[in-house]
Amino acid sequence: xxxxxxxxxxxxxxxxxxxxxxxxxxxxxxxxxxxxxxxxxxxxxxxxxxxxxxxxxxxxxxxxxxxxxxxxxxxxxxxxxxxxxxxxxxxxxxxxxxxxxxxxxxxxxxxxxxxxxxxxxxxxxxxxxxxxxxxxxxxxxxxxxxxxxxxxxxxxxxxxxxxxxxxxxxxxxxxxxxxxxxxxxxxxxxxxxxxxxxxxxxxxxxxxxxxxxxxxxxxxxxxxxxxxxxxxxxxxxxxxxxxxxxxxxxxxxxxxxxxxxxxxxxxxxxxxxxxxxxxxxxxxxxxxxxxxxxxxxxxxxxxxxxxxxxxxxxxxxxxxxxxxxxxxxxxxxxxxxxxxxxxxxxxxxxxxxxxxxxxxx
Amino acid sequence: xxxxxxxxxxxxxxxxxxxxxxxxxxxxxxxxxxxxxxxxxxxxxxxxxxxxxxxxxxxxxxxxxxxxxxxxxxxxxxxxxxxxxxxxxxxxxxxxxxxxxxxxxxxxxxxxxxxxxxxxxxxxxxxxxxxxxxxxxxxxxxxxxxxxxxxxxxxxxxxxxxxxxxxxxxxxxxxxxxxxxxxxxxxxxxxxxxxxxxxxxxxxxxxxxxxxxxxxxxxxxxxxxxxxxxxxxxxxxxxxxxxxxxxxxxxxxxx
Amino acid sequence: xxxxxxxxxxxxxxxxxxxxxxxxxxxxxxxxxxxxxxxxxxxxxxxxxxxxxxxxxxxxxxxxxxxxxxxxxxxxxxxxxxxxxxxxxxxxxxxxxxxxxxxxxxxxxxxxxxxxxxxxxxxxxxxxxxxxxxxxxxxxxxxxxxxxxxxxxxxxxxxxxxxxxxxxxxxxxxxxxxxxxxxxxxxxxxxxxxxxxxxxxxxxxxxxxxxxxxxxxxxxxxxxxxxxxxxxxxxxxxxxxxxxxxxxxxxxxxxxxxxxxxxxxxxxxxxxxxxxxxxxxxxxxxxxxxxxxxxx
Numbered sequence: 001x002x003x004x005x006x007x008x009x010x011x012x013x014x015x016x017x018x019x020x021x022x023x024x025x026x027x028x029x030x031x032x033x034x035x036x037x038x039x040x041x042x043x044x045x046x047x048x049x050x051x052x053x054x055x056x057x058x059x060x061x062x063x064x065x066x067x068x069x070x071x072x073x074x075x076x077x078x079x080x081x082x083x084x085x086x087x088x089x090x091x092x093x094x095x096x097x098x099x100x101x102x103x104x105x106x107x108x109x110x111x112x113x114x115x116x117x118x119x120x121x122x123x124x125x126x127x128x129x130x131x132x133x134x135x136x137x138x139x140x141x142x143x144x145x146x147x148x149x150x151x152x153x154x155x156x157x158x159x160x161x162x163x164x165x166x167x168x169x170x171x172x173x174x175x176x177x178x179x180x181x182x183x184x185x186x187x188x189x190x191x192x193x194x195x196x197x198x199x200x201x202x203x204x205x206x207x208x209x210x211x212x213x214x215x216x217x218x219x220x221x222x223x224x225x226x227x228x229x230x231x232x233x234x235x236x237x238x239x240x241x242x243x244x245x246x247x248x249x250x251x252x253x254x255x256x257x258x259x260x261x262x263x264x265x266x267x268x269x270x271x272x273x274x275x276x277x278x279x280x281x282x283x284x285x286x287x288x289x290x291x292x293x294x295x296x297x298x299x300x301x302x303x304x305x306x307x308x309x310x311x312x313x314x315x316x317x318x319x320x321x322x323x324x325x326x327x328x329x330x331x332x333x334x335x336x337x338x339x340x341x342x343x344x345x346x347x348x349x350x351x352x353x354x355x356x357x358x359x360x361x
Numbered sequence: 362x363x364x365x366x367x368x369x370x371x372x373x374x375x376x377x378x379x380x381x382x383x384x385x386x387x388x389x390x391x392x393x394x395x396x397x398x399x400x401x402x403x404x405x406x407x408x409x410x411x412x413x414x415x416x417x418x419x420x421x422x423x424x425x426x427x428x429x430x431x432x433x434x435x436x437x438x439x440x441x442x443x444x445x446x447x448x449x450x451x452x453x454x455x456x457x458x459x460x461x462x463x464x465x466x467x468x469x470x471x472x473x474x475x476x477x478x479x480x481x482x483x484x485x486x487x488x489x490x491x492x493x494x495x496x497x498x499x500x501x502x503x504x505x506x507x508x509x510x511x512x513x514x515x516x517x518x519x520x521x522x523x524x525x526x527x528x529x530x531x532x533x534x535x536x537x538x539x540x541x542x543x544x545x546x547x548x549x550x551x552x553x554x555x556x557x558x559x560x561x562x563x564x565x566x567x568x569x570x571x572x573x574x575x576x577x578x579x580x581x582x583x584x585x586x587x588x589x590x591x592x593x594x595x596x597x598x599x600x601x602x603x604x605x606x607x608x609x610x611x612x613x614x615x616x
Numbered sequence: 617x618x619x620x621x622x623x624x625x626x627x628x629x630x631x632x633x634x635x636x637x638x639x640x641x642x643x644x645x646x647x648x649x650x651x652x653x654x655x656x657x658x659x660x661x662x663x664x665x666x667x668x669x670x671x672x673x674x675x676x677x678x679x680x681x682x683x684x685x686x687x688x689x690x691x692x693x694x695x696x697x698x699x700x701x702x703x704x705x706x707x708x709x710x711x712x713x714x715x716x717x718x719x720x721x722x723x724x725x726x727x728x729x730x731x732x733x734x735x736x737x738x739x740x741x742x743x744x745x746x747x748x749x750x751x752x753x754x755x756x757x758x759x760x761x762x763x764x765x766x767x768x769x770x771x772x773x774x775x776x777x778x779x780x781x782x783x784x785x786x787x788x789x790x791x792x793x794x795x796x797x798x799x800x801x802x803x804x805x806x807x808x809x810x811x812x813x814x815x816x817x818x819x820x821x822x823x824x825x826x827x828x829x830x831x832x833x834x835x836x837x838x839x840x841x842x843x844x845x846x847x848x849x850x851x852x853x854x855x856x857x858x859x860x861x862x863x864x865x866x867x868x869x870x871x872x873x874x875x876x877x878x879x880x881x882x883x884x885x886x887x888x889x890x891x892x893x894x895x896x897x898x899x900x901x902x903x904x905x906x907x908x909x910x911x912x
Contacts, residue, residue: 055709057709057712057713059716135894136890136894138894139893139894139897141708141709141712142653142708142712142844143848143893143897145653145655145712145716146653146841146844146845146893147890147893147894149837149841150841150845150886150887150889150890150893151890153837153838153841153882153883153886154883154886154887154890157879157880157882157883157886158880158883160879161877161879161880161883215474215475216474218473218474218475218476219470219473219474221473222468222472222473222474222476222480222484223462223463223466223468223473223480223483223484223487224468224469224470224473225473226452226456226459226460226463227460227463229449229451229452229456230449230452230457230460230463232449232451233448233449233450233451233452234447234448234449234450236411236431236443236447237443237447237448237449238449238460239411239430239431239432239435240409240411240431240432240435240440240441240443240447241432241435241440241460241461241463241464241523241524241526241527242432242435242436242463242464242527243432243460243463243464244430244432245432251470255470281837282720285716285720288713288716289717292713297451320728321724321728323720323723323724324720324721324724324725324728326720327717327718327720327721327724328717328721330713330714330716330717330720331699331714331717331718331721334710334713334714334717335699335703335714338710
């Protein structure tokens with residue numbers, strides 16, 4: 001326990017340190033990409049539990065990210081004024097889920113509150129993952145890979161073809177997401193791309209990532225986590241030991257989808273929009289690459305590589321070879337270091353496998 | 362305790378298990394023997410739920426278990442080992458055994474994620490019990506070694522400990538002495554009797570005749586999927602049909 | 617639906633269907649010798665189209681196509697030698713990820729060479745509006761080309777596997793690898809050759825289809841997933857089954873145009889494929905018992 005807290009604490013110190021460093025050197029523009037990287041890392045750590053620990057591949061997680069992002073964006077931007085009189089809209093507004101406002105041109109606007117949109121989006125992603133997971137997770141190996149890939153393409157095509165989701169342009173002018181309203185002297189906590197809120201948003205993103213990480217770490221070290229790893233080790237034996245493998249695979253699939261959707265929702269509000277490229281196959285493959293390079297079953301490794309590579313990519317370091325770089329990374333890791341890049345050096349330093357850490361506790 | 366009646370399993374035209382019926386009494390060791398390809402492992406897989414029998418029925422503690430999934434059968438109190446050791450790779454010996462405690466504990470996803478007191482209290486108990494079991498099998502010094510990197514005999518031990526961790530009332534052992542030398546086999550024999558004395562009923566499939574004759578209370582002989590004899594060991598040794606099968610096999614082996 | 621329209625849909629279905637069948641055969645060839653599903657299969661088709669379009673600027677059409685097929689075959693061999701050959705008993709997950717990585721590399725390479733523009737080969741005979749009357753139905757001569765070339769490929773392949781020593785060795789390799797090694801067959805070379813063969817077939821299909829379907833750097837993925845499902849439907853490893861399943865899918869897709877808006881067509885056809893994958897993972901012609909014995 002002590003070691004675990006120590007590592008977490010050093011991450012926290014690092015996060016604060018980076019923020020202070022950027023404000024001192026007035027390089028605060030880095031924070032924007034660091035914020036985005038943190039959100040993408042949420043997708044990646046969720047996928048790591050599915051792939052690394054439970055051993056189930058998914059090449060469709062951009063789909064869940066997009067479901068979260070697109071739904072939240074659409075619900076908070078599409079004007080419902082024409083349905084004003086319908087029972088559903090009335091009910092929702094009496095529940096406080098829909099508010100009126102004005103758009104840029106002063107027209108009256110009737111839209112979902114971000115909180116409500118966020119919850120709807122995440123639940124939808126979870127439900128879709130559940131319904132999809134029941135048949136999909138019966139498949140193994142190549143079949144599973146292809147089926148999840150197919151799911152990703154379907155979501156991409158739907159986003160690209162639906163007027164409701166803005167076709168090729170996606171959805172823009174998504175409002176900020178007020179997590180906590182202003183309270184007395186304390187200002188509101190808003191997820192948005194406003195320059196003034198840059199530092200605040202950096203902390204929001206990293207808090208979410210760290211909380212997400214802690215939850216997953218707890219999970220991995222629990223009875224359920226052990227069962228998940230046993231499925232990876234030998235599905236037949238896990239089943240013989242009484243592990244309901246089908247249910248556990250399904251739940252972890254849903255969990256990772258929910259992580260992806262949460263990231264999608266927040267990043268969309270932060271960016272103020274979302275486009276179809278977020279749902280593309282390449283994005284899904286990129287998440288898989290980040291999980292692989294971080295060492296699959298190594299949450300810390302996945303987090304570190306997820307944040308750093310995404311940051312570099314967002315800074316445009318890879319230029320027009322961005323996607324190609326991720327392809328190369330994917331191949332190189334799988335060829336030469338299937339345990340992940342960190343397995344080479346850092347593993348001994350950071351990671352004693354779970355049991356030992358627990359005995360110290 | 363366990364009752365098979367007219368159990369049948371066909372693979373296409375092949376009758377791997379053909380109309381087999383027998384019972385296993387509580388607190389006994391029963392062995393299933395027979396030449397290679399007699400359908401022993403298929404029979405096992407039918408009982409454990411890995412294969413769906415074509416027809417017939419399997420009752421465990423007066424409950425029909427045919428058609429149930431392996432994990433449901435495990436929850437009812439039937440545990441097993443595998444002919445080709447089937448440990449969880451990437452996990453230590455202790456963790457392997459701890460998975461065996463899975464069905465005897467309840468913490469779920471949320472309890473685990475939020476590390477609720479219920480979860481870690483239970484976790485402590487799981488670990489305690491698992492260490493105990495490793496102790497019984499004299500394997501506690503390997504607790505933190507990756508299970509699949511252990512020596513063959515030790516792996517069998519870990520697998521046995523894992524099976525015992527489920528608190529089974531019936532233990533299925535699939536060739537527990539396969540690949541072991543005589544000393545290790547004798548050790549396994551001692552262990553199996555010890556397990557029976559703990560009140561656990563044992564059904565084992567075995568090739569090694571000496572092991573079976575020494576420890577079994579009753580023996581079922583299978584040949585080409587059919588039961589040809591069922592008796593106490595000394596009677597089986599005298600059974601002309603059984604001798605014919607085994608000698609027949611020897612003749613073939615010599616030819 | 618008028619009978620005229622019906623036949624139009626039917627021919628479109630057959631054309632696309634045979635294309636899917638060919639991609640599926642590409643999957644099968646590699647799967648049979650190695651147990652690998654090559655996720656870069658769709659990229660071979662794209663490469664064939666793109667290379668032949670480029671070569672056409674300096675060579676006459678038949679030579680350009682031949683050149684494109686040869687180059688793609690070389691690339692296929694190269695991929696196997698560089699990325700696959702020296703791995704010792706890699707896990708399925710690892711191989712999936714490697715071939716996905718390869719498909720991305722090829723796609724990105726294509727993007728850098730040819731850009732995002734949509735290209736196509738000219739019609740082999742006549743042009744877009746040329747049509748031949750066949751029993752009262754007017755069809756494009758290119759459709760006949762596709763049907764002709766693809767039928768020849770399928771026929772040639774089955775002859776190749778049945779008659780030639782090399783084909784027999786490849787079959788031996790797929791039936792029982794260890795036994796094949798014991799018989800003195802160099803199984804590693806067989807694997808390389810299977811990559812070459814499946815790359816070449818993919819490329820050829822890419823060439824003949826290009827005038828109808830057009831070619832773009834990212835046209836491989838959707839093809840791969842459809843080809844894969846067709847391969848599953850036809851029973852993994854079964855070439856005739858693949859063609860039959862391909863035709864079925866092609867026609868289904870073609871006729872769905874009359875009901876479903878075009879923009880959603882891909883989404884819906886992939887969704888149908890997924891359903892098929894869930895319901896009949898062992899293929900329409902395969903048995904579930906046999907499928908269980910295969911390793912995935």
